[in-house]
Amino acid sequence: MPELPEVEVVRRGLERWTAGRTIASAEVLHPRAVRRHAAGPADFAARLAGRAVLPPRRRGKYMWLPLRDPEAGPGRDGAPAEALLAHLGMSGQLLVGEPGREREKHLRVRVAFTDGGHDLRFVDQRTFGHLLVADLAPDTYAHADDAPGAAKNGEGLVPEPIVHIAADPLEDAFDEEAFVRALRRRKTGIKRALLDQSLISGVGNIYADEALWRARLHWARPTETLTRAEALRVLEGAREVMGAALAVGGTSFDSLYVDVNGDSGYFERSLDAYGRRDEPCRRCGTPIRRDEFMNRSSYTCPTCQPRPRRARY
DNA sequence: CAAGATTCCTGGGGGC
DNA sequence: TGCCCCCAGGAATCTT
The missing domain is CATH 1.10.8.50 (Helicase, Ruva Protein; domain 3)
Structure with a gap:
């Protein structure tokens, strides 16, 4: 059952394998996996296609990949406005591997990247886990003295659906x-x-x-x-x-x-x-x-x- | 408003 | 060997 340490292990894996890459397409194989994405599976996939993923972040059992428009040039502040948010529930897995490998029995969502390299798969037997794309909102737990320029990676921001989730005890912001x-x-x-x-x-x-x-x-x-x-x-x-x-x-x-x-x-x-x-x-x-x-x-x-x-x- | 109950889901494993 | 039932539990949503 993934709790904080297990989610952090997965977050570190994503940091290594996906940070900085651009999503080519996303495929939802089971609508329940994106049930909390109110606009539906097609909108979920459309919001991911063409976006670059920044280093993953985590709070408690939730983790998210801030999303950036790769073509956004200078002149904008560069801060991400949306993120791919994930909760593993009881049996959720985020797996990275060769795109051509066999489909897992409980494969729910597949994300392919523009470089044609390793893909990202959300596999979940019991379907208590879920993915969604959400707006980023100011983090009420963030320290006011965050380093300048940190905002470009989404620091000080948290996906809107989890603003009610408290800081976890391994965060600096935990009071x-x-x-x-x-x-x-x-x-x-x-x-x-x-x-x-x-x-x-x-x-x-x-x-x-x-x-x-x-x-x-x-x-x-x-x-x-x-x-x-x-x-x-x-x-x-x-x-x-x-x-x-x-x-x-x-x-x-x-x-x-x-x-x-x-x-x-x-x-x-x-x-x-x-x-x-x-x-x-x-x-x-x-x-x-x-x-x-x-x-x-x-x-x-x-x-x-x-x-x-x-x-x- | 806060506390507690209900709900979702599937496959492994035990009992018969 | 096969079938039925129980069990695992995060968190949104409900009821009180």
């Missing part, structure tokens, strides 16, 4: 104090808050459990009872675990999460809580417990992460 304040103002359980992308982005079910295990907090802990120190501990746990996962190429349980070259990450063996039902806690040896919550699994150590007397879901 720790604002996060702690917002978290403690909520009246819900800590895990639900971590999964709410408008508070902190990039955290999904796997890394939420890992961050909580590191912080020694139970998933049903009411946010309004968290101390400042506890809130910072969860944040630190999230940063550490996602940073460690990124360093080894992300987490992969099967062939559904892969980088742009189709290779899997190695972080699964390093998980401390997620998926470890009945296995000994790596801190204290107590068997890890699985609970059901929000129609998904939550894994905790009953000793290190005792259930609060007053639980919130």
Whole structure:
């Protein structure tokens, strides 16, 4: 399941393989893959054809390729106005490879480039992921002191459909104090808050459990009872675990999460809580417990992460 | 308005 | 061996 580290691995692959190239054409093989592009698949393809792609950017689990008109000469500020926005959902893959290779079974969108080199394919078995072309809007999380000239790569801009997505904890723009304040103002359980992308982005079910295990907090802990120190501990746990996962190429349980070259990450063996039902806690040896919550699994150590007397879901 | 429930989707795997 | 059912879960959209 692609969360922040997995998406970042893909973003880096795109940076290497697509930045600076010009799109020749795009082909939508399954309309559901572009369902959030309101103007429809034909408009989606038309907006990509002939555009050059700038280095990819990412916020949380979303990534985007700012688009530029290659013929735009001097006299304009050169700042991109639109971007190709992608979310991988549960099973989405962005793959780069030889144009002539066989079509993947769940190929949804194919993008060809004017140089005739490697193409870009969006493959998605469960079709929870999607692509769209969107206007770029000012980023409310951006620092005001961005370097001059940065705008030409779309810095300080974010696709309009994701302006409500909070900064992620690996961004410079992430405001720790604002996060702690917002978290403690909520009246819900800590895990639900971590999964709410408008508070902190990039955290999904796997890394939420890992961050909580590191912080020694139970998933049903009411946010309004968290101390400042506890809130910072969860944040630190999230940063550490996602940073460690990124360093080894992300987490992969099967062939559904892969980088742009189709290779899997190695972080699964390093998980401390997620998926470890009945296995000994790596801190204290107590068997890890699985609970059901929000129609998904939550894994905790009953000793290190005792259930609060007053639980919130 | 905020919190919680519902909804979309497909193939792998377990049970019988 | 085959079939049925459950399960995985991000986030928009809904209901309360």
